[in-house]
Amino acid sequence: MIFKVYYQDNKNEMLVREKTKSMYMEADNERAVRDLLKNQLINIEFVQLLEGSYLDYEKQSEHFKLQENVPL
Structure with a gap:
């Protein structure tokens, strides 16, 4: 499954919509995505499953590029 992860670069700052970035990841479920990113210094806002026409x-x-290797 492919997920779109909305995040901000600084884990210690308050969320500001204008600073939101996104990345695309392939994983079995949302928990797996969050586990892959748990050591990153990012603030995850939302993890969205992409499927069907929305994925297309x-x-x-x-900007669509699957993250191959997430640095730990």
Whole structure:
């Protein structure tokens, strides 16, 4: 399954919508995504499952790139 992760770079700052970034990850479930990212210094806002026409739409974006290796 493919997930879109909305996050911010600084784990210690309050969330500000204008600073939100996103990445795409492949994993078995949301828990697996969060486990892969738990050692990162990012603040995860939301993890969204992409499927069907929404996934097709996201794949058309120039920003769509699956994260291959998440640095630990």
